[in-house]
Amino acid sequence: MRSKKKNVMIKRKVRLKKRRKMFFLGTIIFLSCAIIFTTLFYKLYINSKCKNxxxxxxxxxxxxxxxxxxxxxxxxxxxxxxxxxxxxxxxxxxxxxxxxxxxxxxxxxxxxxxxxxxxxxxxxxxxxx
CATH class of the missing domain: 3.10.450 (Nuclear Transport Factor 2; Chain: A,)
Structure with a gap:
């Protein structure tokens, strides 16, 4: 009985680690894309203003x-x-x-x-x- 509970707990910990890793990776990708798009938008904005x-x-x-x-x-x-x-x-x-x-x-x-x-x-x- 204990070994079943132990296996369930181990599987649960593995799933939680995987979920945390995916969340962390998703957050990094999102922030990287946000920084890149913000920089590109800022440069395009300045270039459009510098036509004057x-x-x-x-x-x-x-x-x-x-x-x-x-x-x-x-x-x-x-x-x-x-x-x-x-x-x-x-x-x-x-x-x-x-x-x-x-x-x-x-x-x-x-x-x-x-x-x-x-x-x-x-x-x-x-x-x-």
């Missing part, structure tokens, strides 16, 4: 450029040159690093085949305290 040159200038120079050229916010934008697939701008605003000195950046943007404006080159013109 002014948004692309603001987003790129406040988030994506090198630390010395990164701005806290874009205060002034002067369009130097623009044609169908390229643009050159002079941008000024407070720098990202402390102290937030006035920083001037000259940036060149290229339009991709999807119509998204990407930063081609950015150079620091001046940084005043």
């Amino acid at each position: 040159l002014s948004y692309s200038i603001n987003y790129t120079l406040t988030n994506k450029s090198e630390k010395k050229q990164r701005l806290l916010e874009v205060k002034d934008v002067n369009l130097v040159f623009q044609d169908d697939d390229s643009a050159i701008v002079d941008v000024s605003g407070p720098g990202k690093e402390n102290p937030h000195s006035n920083t001037n950046v000259k940036a060149s943007f290229k339009k991709t085949s999807f119509g998204v404006w990407k930063l081609n080159k950015a150079s620091l013109i001046s940084s005043e305290n």
